[in-house]
Amino acid sequence: MEYFLQQLINGLSLGAIYGLIAIGYTMVYGIIGMINFAHGDIFMIGAFHSLIAFLVLGLLGVSFVPLALMVVLVIAVLLTATYGWTVERVAYRPLRRSTRLAPLISAIGMSIFLQNSVQLLQGARGKPLVSVIPGAITLVDSGTFAVQISYMQIVIMLVTVSLMTVFTLMITRTTLGRAQRACEQDQRMASLLGVNIDRTISITFVIGASLAAVAGLMVTLYYGIIDFYLGFVAGIKAFTAAVLGGIGSLPGAMLGGILIGLIEAFWSAYFSVEYKDVAAFGVLVLVLIFRPSGLLGRPEVEKV
Amino acid sequence: MAVQVQAADIAQRAELDFAGILKRAAVAGLVTFLLTIGLVGFETVSSTGQLRLHTRFEAVAFAVAAVFVSYVCFEFLRARRPMIPLVVGAVAALVLLIPLVTGDPDLQWMLPFEAETLDWAALVVPLLLVGRALQLATAARARATGRQPPAVLGRIGVAFRRLTPLIGAALLGFAIVLPFLPFADRRLIDICTLVLTYIMLGWGLNIVVGLAGLLDLGYVAFYAVGAYSYALLSTTFGLSFWVCLPLAGALAALFGILLGFPVLRLRGDYLAIVTLGFGEMIRIVLINWWWFTGGPNGINNVERPSFFGLPFDRSPPEGTESFHTFFGLDYSPNHRVFFLYFLILACALITNFFTLRIRKLPLGRAWEALREDETACRALGINPTNTKLTAFAFGAMFAGFAGSFFAARQGFVSPESFVFIESAVILAIVVLGGLGSQVGIVLAAIVLIGIPEFFRELKDYRMLAFGLGMVLIMIWRPGGLLGRRDPTIRLHAAGEGAEQKRR
Numbered sequence: 001m002e003y004f005l006q007q008l009i010n011g012l013s014l015g016a017i018y019g020l021i022a023i024g025y026t027m028v029y030g031i032i033g034m035i036n037f038a039h040g041d042i043f044m045i046g047a048f049h050s051l052i053a054f055l056v057l058g059l060l061g062v063s064f065v066p067l068a069l070m071v072v073l074v075i076a077v078l079l080t081a082t083y084g085w086t087v088e089r090v091a092y093r094p095l096r097r098s099t100r101l102a103p104l105i106s107a108i109g110m111s112i113f114l115q116n117s118v119q120l121l122q123g124a125r126g127k128p129l130v131s132v133i134p135g136a137i138t139l140v141d142s143g144t145f146a147v148q149i150s151y152m153q154i155v156i157m158l159v160t161v162s163l164m165t166v167f168t169l170m171i172t173r174t175t176l177g178r179a180q181r182a183c184e185q186d187q188r189m190a191s192l193l194g195v196n197i198d199r200t201i202s203i204t205f206v207i208g209a210s211l212a213a214v215a216g217l218m219v220t221l222y223y224g225i226i227d228f229y230l231g232f233v234a235g236i237k238a239f240t241a242a243v244l245g246g247i248g249s250l251p252g253a254m255l256g257g258i259l260i261g262l263i264e265a266f267w268s269a270y271f272s273v274e275y276k277d278v279a280a281f282g283v284l285v286l287v288l289i290f291r292p293s294g295l296l297g298r299p300e301v302e303k304v
Numbered sequence: 305m306a307v308q309v310q311a312a313d314i315a316q317r318a319e320l321d322f323a324g325i326l327k328r329a330a331v332a333g334l335v336t337f338l339l340t341i342g343l344v345g346f347e348t349v350s351s352t353g354q355l356r357l358h359t360r361f362e363a364v365a366f367a368v369a370a371v372f373v374s375y376v377c378f379e380f381l382r383a384r385r386p387m388i389p390l391v392v393g394a395v396a397a398l399v400l401l402i403p404l405v406t407g408d409p410d411l412q413w414m415l416p417f418e419a420e421t422l423d424w425a426a427l428v429v430p431l432l433l434v435g436r437a438l439q440l441a442t443a444a445r446a447r448a449t450g451r452q453p454p455a456v457l458g459r460i461g462v463a464f465r466r467l468t469p470l471i472g473a474a475l476l477g478f479a480i481v482l483p484f485l486p487f488a489d490r491r492l493i494d495i496c497t498l499v500l501t502y503i504m505l506g507w508g509l510n511i512v513v514g515l516a517g518l519l520d521l522g523y524v525a526f527y528a529v530g531a532y533s534y535a536l537l538s539t540t541f542g543l544s545f546w547v548c549l550p551l552a553g554a555l556a557a558l559f560g561i562l563l564g565f566p567v568l569r570l571r572g573d574y575l576a577i578v579t580l581g582f583g584e585m586i587r588i589v590l591i592n593w594w595w596f597t598g599g600p601n602g603i604n605n606v607e608r609p610s611f612f613g614l615p616f617d618r619s620p621p622e623g624t625e626s627f628h629t630f631f632g633l634d635y636s637p638n639h640r641v642f643f644l645y646f647l648i649l650a651c652a653l654i655t656n657f658f659t660l661r662i663r664k665l666p667l668g669r670a671w672e673a674l675r676e677d678e679t680a681c682r683a684l685g686i687n688p689t690n691t692k693l694t695a696f697a698f699g700a701m702f703a704g705f706a707g708s709f710f711a712a713r714q715g716f717v718s719p720e721s722f723v724f725i726e727s728a729v730i731l732a733i734v735v736l737g738g739l740g741s742q743v744g745i746v747l748a749a750i751v752l753i754g755i756p757e758f759f760r761e762l763k764d765y766r767m768l769a770f771g772l773g774m775v776l777i778m779i780w781r782p783g784g785l786l787g788r789r790d791p792t793i794r795l796h797a798a799g800e801g802a803e804q805k806r807r
Contacts, residue, residue, distance in 0.1 A: 048343060052346045079338055095779065101513075106774065120768065123349070240577070
């Protein structure tokens with residue numbers, strides 16, 4: 001029972017990170033109907049920016065952790081969001097009216113480009129970072145097994161919940177959110193009604209990249225080591241999460257992320273670590289066969 | 305008419321507003337600064353378990369300046385004022401080219417980078433900028449004079465498609481005589497064999513993506529199945545290459561059916577992500593099922609293919625003959641290389657022949673129809689799932705053949721050869737070649753595989769350039785290098801309906 005509880009905590013914190021990345025996929029898919037293949041690498045770039053920002057702050061002698069975290073968060077989000085914006089502007093916008101495959105290929109190319117440039121600029125080795133938020137609370141101690149929740153895990157869950165709240169409010173309440181939902185439904189109609197399509201799509205990419213940057217920061221802190229290849233696997237899993245929850249649906253992305261995190265944690269704990277990715281994909285295939293629109297997605301209506 | 309055009313021309317010239325241009329260029333510079341300050345400006349270096357930071361601010365400054373200046377120049381070109389861009393370009397060319405060409409160490413300070421290899425970036429980036437500048441200049445001219453620029457590439461594409469049979473025959477003839485040409489050394493043949501492997505994979509994937517319109521991001525899985533089938537069958541049962549080749553193809557096709565059956569009901573992008581997942585799953589299984597697949601080390605000492613039973617050994621075992629003794633030739637290691645080359649050429653041609661023929665059969669027609677409109681197909685009584693499944697199985701079968709050839713050529717297989725990036729490369733070949741165009745795939749494979757292979761020394765930059773190339777070609781020619789192939793048969797005269805639809 002204690003073991004189960006511990007895995008639940010681990011799975012939830014992992015799932016929260018996947019969920020944050022998955023939102024980027026699901027938003028972009030919802031609005032322009034493409035798989036933003038480079039999103040995983042944007043997340044990786046967010047992680048690298050956080051790492052570099054921490055090191056710079058360390059050099060400057062900032063040792064008050066909450067302040068450092070805030071500064072790093074702002075820097076990582078700003079720089080990574082620029083990447084999100086630029087990728088859309090350079091690689092996707094010229095292809096918006098072409099075939100469905102063209103932007104996907106462009107995105108795959110962008111992903112390869114980003115991965116390799118980070119490898120060349122920062123080296124291929126894993127980059128370690130000393131633990132910034134050490135310590136844990138012991139929840140249950142049965143003598144043989146102690147269930148712990150680390151401060152880092154608490155931070156991850158708190159940040160994710162608050163970001164999700166802000167984000168949901170933004171989509172449902174603000175003009176920007178309304179514009180986004182309008183673009184999702186019918187771009188031409190939205191533009192006739194005065195919505196600036198290009199700007200709305202750009203902002204979507206910026207938001208997605210910002211959330212990915214937050215996820216990158218948390219992964220850097222949580223695992224304490226990052227490398228240039230980080231984005232690929234995390235990206236696939238996050239996309240799986242988005243499809244699992246129903247692509248285009250924001251709560252779905254979060255739910256999918258948490259489910260993937262839980263599946264991974266429990267599979268690693270009770271079966272085998274090696275096959276945890278196979279388990280995640282297996283669940284995805286099952287869901288797609290029996291409920292092709294995902295858990296919370298609306299079924300697509302085909303028009304002739 | 306002419307007067308009007310000139311008036312418009314003058315009006316456009318007068319419109320140039322410097323403040324606006326400078327502002328926008330400053331924004332572009334700021335974006336560049338934000339992009340480069342983190343990853344370029346600071347280098348994380350591990351030393352004694354701790355990370356240290358090195359700074360490279362000069363590279364950031366260079367990038368920002370380059371973007372700012374070229375942005376301003378582009379704006380001038382757009383407004384048809386080529387003087388300033390020309391001067392800037394000439395100065396930049398002088399500054400960059402003199403130290404590169406002369407190699408004079410005293411002039412090295414003019415180059416922006418410390419590392420020698422990065423200096424090549426100082427050539428490539430300006431070339432890209434010049435290309436873009438030319439494009440802008442012609443576009444601006446066309447806009448001002450009201451004349452459309454001749455769509456040179458489009459016309460080349462059309463001419464190319466008309467000449468396809470000729471070009472195909474010429475390429476084939478060249479491929480056949482290539483090993484006997486004087487300049488054909490072992491390295492070149494090796495590279496050509498590799499290119500042919502990718503051409504075959506491209507043609508195989510083209511059945512799935514180009515003809516049936518199914519986006520498969522995990523094609524490499526079937527390639528892996530073929531390679532491992534041959535490796536396992538030959539090392540466990542001692543079966544020869546010629547027995548294993550059809551078996552490997554059949555096994556890969558079987559896998560295609562097994563994997564395809566549950567997921568082919570899904571549409572487009574879902575299919576893409578599920579096939580991507582399958583590709584990764586097969587790789588994970590190959591790594592972890594160590595007692596069967598040899599784990600990360602793979603399988604070594606896979607038997608090399610023989611010339612229909614005659615091995616290519618220097619000294620065959622007692623009582624048997626090898627290739628060179630049977631034909632009374634002197635032993636040469638090139639025999640095997642040439643044989644492998646012709647083997648993959650034959651395999652690739654079979655794939656091509658299959659595709660060309662099946663397009664004319666009901667099944668091929670059904671694939672193309674399915675790609676164009678699935679709903680209409682269903683209304684006409686075509687079973688979409690079965691039709692897609694056959695395309696998937698045939699595509700997988702050819703990947704299986706290519707896989708067993710790969711295993712035979714390498715002599716070993718390991719999961720490392722079957723990563724996602726391979727699937728992406730094969731898909732890129734198909735899409736860049738122009739979906740469904742057989743000759744286009746050949747060209748794309750030569751561009752994407754052959755040319756980088758000659759630049760092995762720049763290994764680290766190869767994948768970088770590869771990714772960049774994919775993005776640039778897509779932006780430049782979204783329909784692929786040669787343009788998309790229309791269905792073999794259609795109601796409207798070829799081109800008419802399609803042109804309208806595309807617009």
